[in-house]
Amino acid sequence: MDERLGASALRPVAELNYLNATNVARYRAIMRFIYLEYQRLKYWLKPEEIYEGVQAWGVLEGYTLDYCLSDLEQLKNWGNLASRHDGGRALSLEEYMRKKSQYLLTPYSIEIERMLEALEKVKGYGGSLETTYFDTIAECVHFIRERADQMQEGEALHNWEKLYLAFKTMHENAADFIASIHSIQAEEMMATDGFLAMKENLVNYLQHFVKSLQRSAYKIEGQLLKVTPHLRDLYLENVTADELRKPRIEEGKSAEELLAELQQGWRNLTRWFIGDDTGVSELTLLEKATKETIAKVVRSAVRLQERRRGGVSRRGDLEMIARRFAQLDRLEDAHKLAAYVFGLFETRHLQGEDRRETERADASTWEEPPNIRLIRTRSRRRAVRGASEPMRSHNAKREAYREQVQAMLAEERHFVEKMLGYGSVQISKLAPLNGKERMRLLQWIGRCTGTASRAFVTADGYKVAVLVPEPYETGLLRCEDGELAMPNYRIQVMKGEEAHG
Numbered sequence: 001m002d003e004r005l006g007a008s009a010l011r012p013v014a015e016l017n018y019l020n021a022t023n024v025a026r027y028r029a030i031m032r033f034i035y036l037e038y039q040r041l042k043y044w045l046k047p048e049e050i051y052e053g054v055q056a057w058g059v060l061e062g063y064t065l066d067y068c069l070s071d072l073e074q075l076k077n078w079g080n081l082a083s084r085h086d087g088g089r090a091l092s093l094e095e096y097m098r099k100k101s102q103y104l105l106t107p108y109s110i111e112i113e114r115m116l117e118a119l120e121k122v123k124g125y126g127g128s129l130e131t132t133y134f135d136t137i138a139e140c141v142h143f144i145r146e147r148a149d150q151m152q153e154g155e156a157l158h159n160w161e162k163l164y165l166a167f168k169t170m171h172e173n174a175a176d177f178i179a180s181i182h183s184i185q186a187e188e189m190m191a192t193d194g195f196l197a198m199k200e201n202l203v204n205y206l207q208h209f210v211k212s213l214q215r216s217a218y219k220i221e222g223q224l225l226k227v228t229p230h231l232r233d234l235y236l237e238n239v240t241a242d243e244l245r246k247p248r249i250e251e252g253k254s255a256e257e258l259l260a261e262l263q264q265g266w267r268n269l270t271r272w273f274i275g276d277d278t279g280v281s282e283l284t285l286l287e288k289a290t291k292e293t294i295a296k297v298v299r300s301a302v303r304l305q306e307r308r309r310g311g312v313s314r315r316g317d318l319e320m321i322a323r324r325f326a327q328l329d330r331l332e333d334a335h336k337l338a339a340y341v342f343g344l345f346e347t348r349h350l351q352g353e354d355r356r357e358t359e360r361a362d363a364s365t366w367e368e369p370p371n372i373r374l375i376r377t378r379s380r381r382r383a384v385r386g387a388s389e390p391m392r393s394h395n396a397k398r399e400a401y402r403e404q405v406q407a408m409l410a411e412e413r414h415f416v417e418k419m420l421g422y423g424s425v426q427i428s429k430l431a432p433l434n435g436k437e438r439m440r441l442l443q444w445i446g447r448c449t450g451t452a453s454r455a456f457v458t459a460d461g462y463k464v465a466v467l468v469p470e471p472y473e474t475g476l477l478r479c480e481d482g483e484l485a486m487p488n489y490r491i492q493v494m495k496g497e498e499a500h501g
Helices: 014-019 025-041 048-058 065-078 093-097 107-119 130-146 154-183 184-190 195-224 229-244 255-273 282-312 315-326 331-342 395-422 437-449 496-500
Strands: 081-085 099-105 424-426 456-457 461-467 474-479 482-487 490-494
Touching: 014 025, 014 065, 014 107, 025 048, 025 065, 025 099, 025 107, 048 065, 048 099, 065 081, 065 099, 081 315, 081 496, 099 107, 130 154, 130 482, 154 184, 154 229, 154 255, 154 282, 184 282, 195 255, 229 255, 229 461, 255 282, 315 331, 395 424, 395 437, 395 490, 437 456, 437 461, 437 474
Parallel strands: none
Antiparallel strands: 081 099, 424 490, 456 461, 461 490, 474 482
8 A cells, every 4th residue: 555645635724724713713603503503413504593503602792694604705715614505585685685505514624623522622641441442353353264255245344343443442542541641740640649549559450451461462463363365355355345335425435445445454453463574563562661651650659658758757756765775774785675676787798708717617707817808988088199000901701701602602503503404393393402402492482482573583694483383282392301391383494595585
């Protein structure tokens, strides 16, 4: 589908002129009255009816019928209203002399007034994290898999409208809810003590959504992967045919345009749940954003609790403890009371290697000789400049680390060459593996299943790909230390030129 903007998408919208015109109050009142009458199924209106309806609201001072006629003609010129000649009989000489017309809202104006009506009700971001939409989407995708080749007339369109409405509503509500958590109003509310009362319910709500997301949404991902291109095209063609069967008075979209829109909608659905070559799925991003929101809520609650505890006066407790100390006669009793009240003082941990004189288990710490450590001062005063210290050499450590890395790369290269000999093999067909090989194979599977392409490239240029088995198809991974039951993945290892070929 060509997603480039056409000339119609870039034209100036003259229908919006009445929202910022000089006499905006008069135009808004006329358009709102005609829109309310349109909702009452009264479409063509006379100027006298419009004038009387606007005057009944009492919002315009000094407004006359001549002004109303002038405003109606201006709205007609902007494309907000359509007019026709009123063929009714004139009841007075004034009506006979005046050009009689009736006015009707244009489709653009209806959508503009609907938008304005919705904007007047906006209070913040709103939104919600509803999990029922996932069940609806899963049900519709399952219906496509089972009935795409044998749907009755109208079933495909009904299923598509139900599927895409649930998907669109779920996505918009989730995006709005997450945005509301990060808004300025939410930041201010999280800094108040009243937030602690709702913190528990909010965290439970977010956690419940994450659990449902992990349980239901990934099932949808699996079902979408099983919808073959042939099945998808057949289903979308049935939806297009059902849409074209609807009787329309006005000229509608062609079959090619409808099919292109449906294909784009299907791509949006699969990109949201599965992802594509350009990045991870929106599902993954939503799960990450929800978890980050939970962490943010918990951090805000912890800060509030710490601030509340910090503001509590402990003068009475300290006075009581002071009286207890004053009542003691012996220093040892004072030491014991201090141990109960204050506990151990903060300790300092010194890093280093202890040189022990004996390996006796019963030797006391106090019998060991002290280890002298140089402690730097924390004073802000500049220390006296002393002799310069020689530069320390870390060549030995770097060489040891280099040898360790080279050994790991050699082990990985040996395992890659071993798997390259198989070419393409299932888990159950592998020869017994040792512990390191098993961990490396499981790491490969984790890296592949975490990407949309189910593959990655090693440091030496070999491509490792994993084919996901059918549900409930398991195999035994034989190892030297036992057997591991797991999904019977198929592992493919290819050289660089084979992977690109």
